[in-house]
Amino acid sequence: MPTDSRRLPVPEVSHSPELFCSSDPTSLINDDSLRKDGRNPEEIAGIFMQCGTVSQAKGSSFCELHKTKVICSVYGPKDVEQKEDFQMIGKLKCDFKFAPFSCHKRRGHIADLEESELCEVLTQALSSSVCLHRYPKSQIEVYVIVLENNGSALAAAITAASLALADACIEQYDIVAAASVRVFGKENFLRDPTFHEEYFPHQLSKKNDFNNGVVTVALMPTLNQVCGVLSEGCMESSVLQEAIQTCTEEAQNLYAPLRKCLTSNLGDINV
Amino acid sequence: MAKAILGDSEKWFIVHGVQDDFRTDGRSCENYRHIELETGILSNTHGSARIRLGSSELLVGVKVELGTPKPQRINEGWLEFHVDCSPNAHPVFQGRGGKELSDNICSMLTRVYRNNTVMDLEALGVIPQKHCWVVHVDVLILECGGNLIDAASIAVKAALYNTGIPNISLTDGDEGEVEINLPDDPEDVKHLKTINCPVLVTLSKIGNRHIVDATDEEECCCSASLVMGVTRRGHTVGVRKMGGGSLDPESVTEMIDSGKKIGRQLHISLDKLLKIEAGMSEDIKQTGYL
Amino acid sequence: MELLNLQPVESYKTFLKENIRPDGRELMETRQTVLNVGSISTADGSALVKLGETMVICGVKAELTIPSAEDPGKGIVVPNMEMSALCSSHFKPGPPSEQAQVITKFLDNLLKSCTVIDTADLCVMKDKLVWVLYCDLICLNYDGNALDASVLALIAALQNVKIPEVTVDDESGLPHTNMEVKKAFATRGMPCATTFTVFDGSHIIADPTLKEEDITEGNITVVTDEHDNLIYVQRQGGLAMPEAEMQKCVKRAVEHGSEMRKLYLAVAS
Numbered sequence: 026m027p028t029d030s031r032r033l034p035v036p037e038v039s040h041s042p043e044l045f046c047s048s049d050p051t052s053l054i055n056d057d058s059l060r061k062d063g064r065n066p067e068e069i070a071g072i073f074m075q076c077g078t079v080s081q082a083k084g085s086s087f088c089e090l091h092k093t094k095v096i097c098s099v100y101g102p103k104d105v106e107q108k109e110d111f112q113m114i115g116k117l118k119c120d121f122k123f124a125p126f127s128c129h130k131r132r133g134h135i136a137d138l139e140e141s142e143l144c145e146v147l148t149q150a151l152s153s154s155v156c157l158h159r160y161p162k163s164q165i166e167v168y169v170i171v172l173e174n175n176g177s178a179l180a181a182a183i184t185a186a187s188l189a190l191a192d193a194c195i196e197q198y199d200i201v202a203a204a205s206v207r208v209f210g211k212e213n214f215l216r217d218p219t220f221h222e223e224y225f226p227h228q229l230s231k232k233n234d235f236n237n238g239v240v241t242v243a244l245m246p247t248l249n250q251v252c253g254v255l256s257e258g259c260m261e262s263s264v265l266q267e268a269i270q271t272c273t274e275e276a277q278n279l280y281a282p283l284r285k286c287l288t289s290n291l292g293d294i295n296v
Numbered sequence: 297m298a299k300a301i302l303g304d305s306e307k308w309f310i311v312h313g314v315q316d317d318f319r320t321d322g323r324s325c326e327n328y329r330h331i332e333l334e335t336g337i338l339s340n341t342h343g344s345a346r347i348r349l350g351s352s353e354l355l356v357g358v359k360v361e362l363g364t365p366k367p368q369r370i371n372e373g374w375l376e377f378h379v380d381c382s383p384n385a386h387p388v389f390q391g392r393g394g395k396e397l398s399d400n401i402c403s404m405l406t407r408v409y410r411n412n413t414v415m416d417l418e419a420l421g422v423i424p425q426k427h428c429w430v431v432h433v434d435v436l437i438l439e440c441g442g443n444l445i446d447a448a449s450i451a452v453k454a455a456l457y458n459t460g461i462p463n464i465s466l467t468d469g470d471e472g473e474v475e476i477n478l479p480d481d482p483e484d485v486k487h488l489k490t491i492n493c494p495v496l497v498t499l500s501k502i503g504n505r506h507i508v509d510a511t512d513e514e515e516c517c518c519s520a521s522l523v524m525g526v527t528r529r530g531h532t533v534g535v536r537k538m539g540g541g542s543l544d545p546e547s548v549t550e551m552i553d554s555g556k557k558i559g560r561q562l563h564i565s566l567d568k569l570l571k572i573e574a575g576m577s578e579d580i581k582q583t584g585y586l
Numbered sequence: 587m588e589l590l591n592l593q594p595v596e597s598y599k600t601f602l603k604e605n606i607r608p609d610g611r612e613l614m615e616t617r618q619t620v621l622n623v624g625s626i627s628t629a630d631g632s633a634l635v636k637l638g639e640t641m642v643i644c645g646v647k648a649e650l651t652i653p654s655a656e657d658p659g660k661g662i663v664v665p666n667m668e669m670s671a672l673c674s675s676h677f678k679p680g681p682p683s684e685q686a687q688v689i690t691k692f693l694d695n696l697l698k699s700c701t702v703i704d705t706a707d708l709c710v711m712k713d714k715l716v717w718v719l720y721c722d723l724i725c726l727n728y729d730g731n732a733l734d735a736s737v738l739a740l741i742a743a744l745q746n747v748k749i750p751e752v753t754v755d756d757e758s759g760l761p762h763t764n765m766e767v768k769k770a771f772a773t774r775g776m777p778c779a780t781t782f783t784v785f786d787g788s789h790i791i792a793d794p795t796l797k798e799e800d801i802t803e804g805n806i807t808v809v810t811d812e813h814d815n816l817i818y819v820q821r822q823g824g825l826a827m828p829e830a831e832m833q834k835c836v837k838r839a840v841e842h843g844s845e846m847r848k849l850y851l852a853v854a855s
Binding site for chain 3: 032033034035036038039041042043080081082096097098100120122124125128129131134170172173174175
Binding site for chain 1: 367368396399400402403406407411413414519520522527530531532533534535536537538539540541542543544545548549552553555556
């Protein structure tokens with residue numbers, strides 16, 4: 026174990042107390058077909074959006090989807106780092122991090138495989154919306170920190186990042202809205218899953234692992250273009266298609282609140 | 297990412313060809329290139345495979361070793377993927393240049409294999425909380441000719457099919473400890489159940505059609521693609537959009553449909569090939585593999 | 587405002603002649619402080635501090651570990667400050683910046699010197715099992731004086747910590763936790779930090795903003811406790827201060843400390 030001289034020494038191994046408690050897996054939907062937090066399967070979670078949270082950044086945003094909290098800031102466009110080649114199109118650099126205290130299990134300081142994968146999905150979703158050809162030789166930096174992960178963190182992060190880009194006056198074809206659903210059996214699509222409802226392969230027995238998973242879709246609502254799809258879990262392709270459809274609809278519905286958030290912010294500046 | 301460099305007119309040529317369902321190498325949109333597959337070629341691994349898909353070439357080696365189960369999954373083993381890009385394949389792979397490509401392949405393989413329907417992870421458990429099998433799957437990219445993700449997944453499935461895990465026996469040792477004995481005969485192995493292992497199918501959007509098995513030139517003309525894991529029965533395990541472009545919701549639906557169809561065809565030929573390769577087609581019938 | 591960006595030192599001087607700062611504060615006035623605790627449910631204790639525009643969040647995660655051989659009956663508290671690239675263009679992503687390391691070390695010294703938490707309280711079973719409290723602080727918006735904000739966030743988050751009950755099975759030696767029953771720790775002392783800086787060798791200003799930090803040479807941080815005792819003083823950068831001025835700072839720090847402690851008590855109740 027190499028020690029990091031720039032941080033204080035920590036114990037080599039430590040375990041979350043949740044490992045040692047007895048837990049019995051309960052069904053995601055109770056007999057009254059309600060979810061644990063009292064929502065209907067179809068019911069979305071309330072979303073709170075704010076622009077300009079980080080005053081030091083060119084643009085920033087804060088999104089809260091049920092208890093999931095995501096903060097995002099955008100810097101640039103600025104010069105690309107020297108060693109990179111001359112590029113006629115701009116470069117989008119994203120950084121996606123879970124705060125160490127944001128999950129049930131403590132996160133390390135260095136990005137793990139999950140974080141780098143989600144970062145890549147975020148970058149690819151945003152690059153379809155940002156007019157990168159308008160920013161030759163420059164880079165735009167997007168930093169996302171998940172402060173609390175209560176499920177659907179990727180969806181919240183994509184929405185927050187696009188909002189922050191708009192707040193930073195970076196030219197975009199359209200805003201990007203993202204939503205996710207938990208597929209639970211053939212008929213049940215739980216919208217905006219909480220952490221407890223997210224898909225963890227190891228929690229399921231082999232029998233009911235089929236048609237079970239989670240799907241996240243990023244959408245440009247006015248252009249009706251899908252700019253990101255990520256799914257996990259084994260399901261029939263018809264179920265997957267239906268889940269993507271559900272996500273698309275939900276992301277479409279996010280357009281109005283996103284627009285409201287951006288225009289209300291504009292009002293403040295004009296006054 | 298290693299990319300071919302094409303001029304605008306060359307790109308247009310490819311795009312127009314795809315529109316007419318006729319690609320530069322004579323294939324139609326939903327055809328794969330010629331696949332060469334070989335298994336059991338590295339004697340110092342527990343399982344291996346080499347694939348040549350068109351001009352892409354990859355080598356996969358599988359090593360199993362005993363490890364300690366993860367605290368939250370005490371009676372299961374796990375698969376660990378590692379993807380390496382040889383600088384021989386493309387000069388940009390020198391140093392950390394291949395990181396983006398290898399991370400993408402690695403995370404996609406991890407995504408589709410961490411699933412109980414795909415692989416019986418409990419079969420990899422040895423003693424709960426104490427020991428389990430850790431399957432290290434190393435993918436080495438030797439030559440880049442496009443569609444590395446699909447090629448990697450086919451080779452991984454073949455290598456896992458070829459993998460033999462030593463049949464260990466447990467005896468009670470001193471002080472209640474359990475001793476693990478390795479078999480004397482290196483041939484005394486059990487094979488992994490790879491029947492449900494998925495292959496990854498990449499569907500690349502070019503113009504307003506999508507193609508499978510894009511060459512590196514075709515990858516240049518494509519801004520968005522959909523990678524999906526497909527099992528033998530046609531179920532999807534893990535989907536991800538790659539590339540910086542966007543897709544129509546309708547074309548996503550179409551792509552999933554053709555991905556499923558092509559994935560199943562791919563499985564049929566792959567299973568047939570693997571049986572021949574293992575030279576034990578009768579045995580398989582008896583154990584009810586197909 | 588334009589002039590403040592172009593010729594910060596000159597324009598600042600004209601402001602100080604009138605004994606006022608560009609943001610309307612008096613020289614020894616600190617910015618408005620907002621403290622919010624327990625907003626992160628995934629953390630075992632958390633606090634968010636807004637000091638003017640500066641924003642620092644602290645989340646504490648409690649985990650179980652084997653104690654070190656030197657201190658078998660003591661738990662561990664590890665603070666870590668992250669000046670993320672998100673909070674200001676001054677910072678780059680990657681390993682912690684120098685400033686973050688300084689703050690981490692400062693917080694560690696503070697915890698050790700004034701025992702906010704008695705690490706013996708963190709012991710579950712001697713030699714076998716202790717709690718480790720990972721206190722991760724992240725600066726979310728950096729407009730100067732991250733140190734005062736992080737001390738406030740750290741202490742408030744530690745006061746907010748609730749950890750589940752643990753029992754150790756006598757036979758197997760395996761721990762068992764009950765997530766339903768959680769208890770708080772007795773925290774002792776409420777240290778509070780106040781940072782000052784000197785502009786142009788003669789004007790002492792409290793709670794500098796980022797712009798003020800850029801045009802001054804260094805700062806002095808005074809930490810006081812709930813009995814108005816001086817418990818820690820740190821000087822950073824090439825700053826020299828006459829003794830009389832220093833006395834003034836200490837006096838102001840004591841005042842400021844008692845104001846801040848009202849905040850601690852308000853959120854605790």
